[in-house]
Amino acid sequence: MTALTGDDRLLCVRDLGLDYGNGRGVRDVNFDLWPGEVLGIVGESGSGKTTLLKLLGGQLAPQSGSIRYRMADGTMIDLNTMSEARRRHLGRTELAFVHQNPRDGLRLAVTAGGNVGERLMANGARHYGRIRAAALDWLERVEIETGRIDDRPTTFSGGMQQRLQIARNLVSGPRLVLMDEPTGGLDVSVQARLLDLLRGLVADLGLTVVIVTHDLGVARLLAHRLMVMQGGRVIESGLTDQVLDDPREPYTQLLVSSVLAA
Amino acid sequence: MYVAVKGGEKAIDAAHEWLAEERRGNPEVPELSVGQIAEQLGLAVDRVMAEASLYDRELASLALKQAQGDVIEAVFLLRAYRTTLPRFGASLSVDTGAMHIDRRISATFKDLPGGQVLGPTYDYTHRLLDFTLAAEGKAPAAPTAVPRDETMPRVLDLLADEGLMEREEAPADESGPVPDLTREPLTYPAGRALRLQGLARGDEGFLLSLGYSTQRGYGRNHPFAGEIRQGTVSVEVEVPELGFAIDIGDVMLTECQSVNQFKGDAVRPAQFTRGYGLVFGRGERKAMAMALVDRALRAEELGEAVQGPAQDEEFVLSHTDNVEASGFVQHLKLPHYVDFQAELQLVRSLRAARVAKKEAAE
């Protein structure tokens, strides 16, 4: 990891808040993210972790606070106040969002190759052969048989769909990847394989990731740092091992012990 | 041998002459007069006026005669005429509270100020063919009565007075221009005023099916027929030179207001909401269907899940116009041989490519 100075932060979140009106939402969220870091967000369902991810991904608009992002050219911009045009452009180049349910992140009527190639084409790629080569390369990387390139994702298993969604997102070389429970809804053995794959990709590509999970095993394997959320607030954060092995907050202790008991 | 496709002009003329002959039918049977249509096929005339957005019984009757009773064709004729008319201005909002009532019923209260007035309705007729009509028997004169000298407040206003029914919000600026979807392109989201306009001239069959679909679970909204009233209202226009409104005539209208449940949310307490239907003439079925669809289209505004086609504004408004739908469906009979030729070539080349691929593989 590079030196953690304030100057090269990729993401800088301050006083972020969204109140759904029923006591739910997130409030007073502050954190920084440096390039190459994997930040895990853990907590029970309803703790606000998916809401936070959606705020970061622009699917929800915050009522307060700021999300500042460092563009490739070094300038900081607020994701929240930028124009729709710029946000959509970022969304198909520098930002990636991996949904829990791959069906939300794939085009089901389009072949695997078309799914992987879409971001390239949206960014102006006009050479069929090169788009196809990139798609084949990415299918291989996520361990999908290249012979399936012209098949539709509806014919894929849940694990394959999730790997396809990951390939579709990573093909454009995003600078920030947001993942919402990427291993949720999969069988345990399939989960293990996907986790293995993700760990490899994160290490090989030096991805910067914010990953939401309720599974502390996933958090321990992938995340460098953790934020623990409860009732919409971040109640504890730190290095993963430190938070999981020596939790400070009673809530975190409860969370960790229930995992150990499981 | 190939004969050039000539003679289009002659064929069209001959087709039109044949049509005119068909329209007249057997000349030994007396010809129908426009007045007979206006007087004796009144509900068909009402529907044509409503869907053409033009209140003119005589022209609507003429359109029906010219269209051989084909209602959509008659609507089309009347609209094509209407579009050439200059628009002088907008009337003041008609006051259906001051309607000269022929019929007024409420399904939500047994009795109410002004009472239930059945009026001329098919509701309780037994649907048995009446052969005395075929024998041109004389209709018995209906009994008459002195109208009840009572005001007939709108049922939903009674509920609103108690705070149980939402108040209709008047537009912020009532003097502002009335949107007119026959003069401005419809863009989405359209908003309720334009939506109601679209529904009021929409196809009765389409609205009926959509309204029905909400009752069968595709966007259920728990309706009661709060009130249906039918009768004449006067239309007033403000003439700038005069500085006051003048009455330019009466129109027959049917209004339906539905009473629908609303659970309430963080800001609003539980109360009743309304769906609104208003059409020219005695179009009761249409007014009721319109009220159901209007309420269904308010789903988003009221924070309800949008699950049925009747709740989808763009879907409903872009498909409710029967003149548009009829034209586009029927345009398929226009020649498409240029495009079909292109498709033929494509399919042939795809098939040839497959054969070549197979042969190369063998």
Added chain:
Amino acid sequence: MSGVEGYNFAYLDEQTKRMIRRALLKAVAVPGYQVPFASREMPLPYGWGTGGIQVTAAVLGADDTLKVIDQGADDTTNAVSIRRFFAKTAGVATTTRTAEATVIQTRHRIPEQPLTEGQILVYQVPTPEPLRWLEPREAETRVLHALGDYGVMQVELYEDIAIHGKIKRAYDYPVEVAQRYMTSPSPIPKFDNPKLSNSPALQLFGAGREKRIYAIPPHTPVRSLDFEDYPFDVDHPGQPCALCGDRASYLDEIVTDDKGSRMFVCSDTDHCAERRGEIPQ
């Protein structure tokens, strides 16, 4: 005033024509952009050329010469009907000769004879939105156009090549106008697409039912979408016209008996007649 009693020149009232001309000016200023306009109800059915008729009515002057074609031919029933409509309501001169016409209203074809400066080609458009089959919502397609977010169409073309080995669009083949807006050329065969680009004539598109007008001004570059390694190309049956012998024109296929016999003849009847030395009239 001319033509039918009680109606204005070319049917539409002057106020409506002004409204349409304003939309046309905007369309010419922003090539390929779909301008919403308050389409009027016409005495011809929707889907039968109401958009084209309104545009023609708005640009037609008393000394114009009008040609109307459908499927390339002047004598198909719908072309006859529209030509008569203007002959009756505007009293303008009509012609079947491409070269003599100042305004040409068309459905599904561009004439074979190259158009010239000062001519106006008016297209009848059923579905102006090229993205409609990929995204049914108008509210969303307008955003996609505003942002130039056209990846979804390129994916569609990719899919064709992946599955069928070539782009499987024979007509209404999407184009990019002046390096900006993705535009539907109306259902002309893709054979005609190259004629859209850098034409000296003004090309106007009217969609009555969908209430949209758009334009390709003279000398505007128009690119048919494709891939660098799968460039746009046109299909041709590979035979000459059986009547005039032209090998380069677009051909209709005529079934001549029930035993599979076919003949191919020019779809552009004026072009064919001229080549055969039978100048009509």
